[in-house]
Amino acid sequence: MISVPDLHRRLTALNCRTVAIQAPEGLKRLLPRLADDLHRLGYEVIISGDPCYGACDLDLDARDQADILVHIGHTPVDGTERVIYETWPVDGDISVIKEVIPRLTGKEAGLVTTVQHIHLLSQAASLLLDEGIKPIIAGPSPRTPCRGQVLGCSFEAARRTGAQEIIFLGTGLFHPIGIKLATGARVFACDPVTGNIEEPDSDRLLRVRFGLIQKAREADSYGIIVSSKTGQCRSQLADRLCSLSDKAYKVVLGEVTPDQLLNLGFPCYVNTACPRLAYDDQVRFPAPVLTPGEFEILCGVRDFDHYEVDEII
Ligand code: SF4
Incomplete structure (x- = not known):
């Protein structure tokens, strides 16, 4: 409200x-x-x-x-x-966290959420303390001004907890999978609206991304997408990616849509705009849309063993 x-x-x-x-x-x-x-x-x-x-x-x-x-x-x-x-706070029932407590192996846990549930975070921390678990909430980072806040393009607040086990209070599995990939921690996704709890599996996403990189090896040119949006423009990164291949060209876009990618006709794209585009929207796109790190793997300057989830740092 x-x-x-x-x-x-x-x-x-x-x-x-x-x-x-x-x-x-x-x-x-x-x-x-x-x-x-x-x-x-x-x-x-x-x-x-x-x-x-x-x-x-x-x-x-x-x-x-x-x-x-x-x-x-x-x-x-x-x-x-x-x-x-x-902001637009969304209320929920933090008691969902209680069900995670018996599954924790340690006596502390990182605690993160998205902006709409930030107002629930201190109550969630108190609940954990009452149950004998020390909550670790990281301070703000450049893209996330609230304590404990994560974004689809920044898991810094999770990384900064340094915790082996992290509780994500929020909806959906995109953030929990991103947190798992960014931190290597065990992650519990607790939805305060539905009451659901899940432990996300990042292996399936990695298998899909590996398959896309392999498919992209057939491409003979690459469109390096650069966003014209205020907070998504990573032009320097795009320049660096272009320098990895003499078949890569920067493409400036506002909205990245399947039609635009189809019309441009590149057999492979690399996304430096919102990181979620490559992960969430791949099924809609007419060609592989790699993350910057995946393009580095394709170009042989990074091993798949050192896969990193894409974030805007
Ligand atoms: S870049 Fe994507 S994930 Fe980050 S704030 Fe914008 S829409 Fe959200």
């Missing part, structure tokens, strides 16, 4: 009169109501209608038509100016 009076105070303090508002796809339907609330307080409001998947994807065109951009649902991943952030 967004507190409109609080937002009004923040906007007044910054002397803003024209406000652009942006939300990710799942929260977009909040925007007409928020626009209405702000309009009644005297603001001129511009709604960003383009797709948005994270704070890496700020609508700077909308911002530049306003005094400020209010981005809903995420925390900042960089220092882009004239943007304020409003």
Whole structure:
């Protein structure tokens, strides 16, 4: 829930009169109501209608038509100016963690979550302490300003715990698998909304990725995707990857879609945009889309034994 009076105070303090508002796809339907609330307080409001998947994807065109951009649902991943952030907390039942406790082999565990459940983290830590387990919560990192926060492109808060066993409080298996690959720790995925607990298996993902690298060996040229989005652009990395092959060309894209990759016609792509694209969306793409590390394996400058999950550091 967004507190409109609080937002009004923040906007007044910054002397803003024209406000652009942006939300990710799942929260977009909040925007007409928020626009209405702000309009009644005297603001001129511009709604960003383009797709948005994270704070890496700020609508700077909308911002530049306003005094400020209010981005809903995420925390900042960089220092882009004239943007304020409003998170969207999602409640859940942290008692799901209790079921993990008998499965822990040690007396301490790392504790991480995503931004929508950050407000549950201190309660979860207290629950672990009450059960005799020392919770380890790492401090902020450059892309994750909250303690214990992980992103699909940054598992730094998990790595910094140094723990052998890590509890992820959140939904889905992408983050837990990423944490497992990034840390080598045993990971428990505890969903505070459904009450489900899973221990993710990263081996299946590694087998799929190995198969893709093998398939990519047939390619005679490579499109190195560089994102034009504010917080996803890894141009220097793309330059370095291009230097590994004289058949690699940088391709600048905003949205990376199957149609665009089909139209461009490369037999293989390397993704330096949002790391989730290569992992989550491969089934939709017309050609192998490798991570930067996988391209290094393909080019013989890295062993598969030293596979690293892609992160934006
Ligand atoms: S780069 Fe991808 S994982 Fe990272 S914040 Fe953006 S959408 Fe999320």
